[in-house]
Amino acid sequence: MSNDLQTKQFHTEIVGNNQGSAAQMNEVKSGPRIIDPVFTLEDVSVSYGKYVAVTDVNLQIPSNDITAFIGPSGCGKSTLIRTLNRTNDLIPGASVAGKVMYHDADLYDSKASAVEIRRRIGMVFQKPNPFPKSIYENVAFGPKVNGRPKKSELDEIVEKSLRGAALWDEVKDRLGASALGLSGGQQQRLCIARSLAVQPEVILMDEPCSALDPIATLRIEELMMELKKEYTIVIVTHNMQQAARVSTYTAYFVTEVNPLGDLRTGKLVEYDETKKIFSTPSDPRTEAYVTGKMG
């Protein structure tokens, strides 16, 4: 699988640049020590025009694991996850300061291609957003734009991706049917299958279950536990139980309001292993949030 190939390539790059990445690791001010992180964020701020959505973020995200961003609305967690594959580029006026490293490469380097970045770092959105095409065409879209696969190869990728997203058995007899006829939960798993089809290394999930009922949510969570064996997952969620259930690491953000009360900026309060965040957080604000006294 080309995925393995890429990972190996990154490993060699990182090994070759060992001193550098060790130095980088020391610069990170807070959070757990992570070996070979997929993402390293240093003093990251994201702004829309003059408005700073989130600031002073320092954290590292491990590979083949689930990292959760939690916090009240307006804390910039969605903005931050969207900087990890440059989806924010699509919003006029959005800008990123600080360093967002993907392995040893700067995502915001002028030579880095946003198209290539998004191919490697997939994304699943809040509301299921299948294309108004057939189930098959939804999954085949990514492989088709990224190469010219033969029909047989494409069939194989589609089946593998749908199996990977635990949707194959439900749709194998109606691959030609419109994706819009699926239930919300099925649509969201189709969106996951669609991103698996381009063989990314990372899947970013921006509140993937907020539009789903509890049973569909459970299925997605089970799927995430399965997917983390092969993929790195970052999830934004407003559901703390979900973060506690699925993630290994959790970052807690707050919304800081300026004295005039007209500007809100998100800040990272604490980043640690999920079990520590939910049992013995070091910051009182985190404790208030996870115990339900706030937010």
Added chain:
Amino acid sequence: MGEVKVGHKSVLLSPSPHLSRRLNTQRVARYTMLLATTMSVIVTVGIVASLFPTAVRTMITIGTQIIGISWAPLFEPPEYGILPLFTGTIFIVAIAMLVAVPVGLAAAIFLSDYATFNLRRVVKPILEILAGIPTVVLGLFGLYVVNPLYVEKYWPIGEPLAYSALGAGFVTGILIVPIIASVADDALSAVPRAMREAAYALGATRREVASKVVFNAGLSGVVAALILAFARAFGETTIALMVAGSYPKFTANPGDPMMSLSAFIGFAGIGDAEVGSNAYNTIFLIGAILFLITLIFNIVGNRIIAKYREAYE
């Protein structure tokens, strides 16, 4: 246990004087709107009723002569071969669409997916002004610029003449570019951002997002834009008459003068056509034919739009 209540509280449900006034207003409003709706239906029925008896009578008189290649109903002896009017119409509309569809769609895609917000804010009203240029002005442009400076000079086939279907088609194309661009841009811009983000997140380029996702998702609106433009080109009279001339030549050379169906009405229907004369009868016939063709296009168009809309929702 509390006390058991016997009897009922008294309530008054008939309208108060104030409510009565409001209900009366609402009744008047209802009938006014009903009248307005009925009017448009009555007008349509009236047009059909005034066109068709004469048209049908004329058609019966002409009979099979209508399938011929010489149209000269105003001459002695009259000739009623309608095919030149059809070829004239088809050539002008086809050339117009050939010019306007690529340009209009490219402009629509540019406006919806490439242009910055500010650029779009400037260009969109300009397009709408372009759509408002009187057709007589466009006709002059065709007659005094396009025909003499381009068609006569560079068109390689046949004799250079002052009139040409090519020039008329081209200018009609200019007329309908803004219709396609503006209506299709509205449809494409209405495609949810989530659809674009999903495609970008799969490593698609801007062009791929625009052509493979946004265009497909907005297809029903794009088709509506094309049908609207087609209908406009089909019914356009002034440009056809001024630029393609009033000579119903049966030819396959677009550099020649031609006459379209609507141009014939514009040419012959000038008020001094005596009731019962050939001119009078034939304009009614052509009018009815135009009406029928437009009706068919509308029905087919609505079918197509409904089909794509189904695919989207």
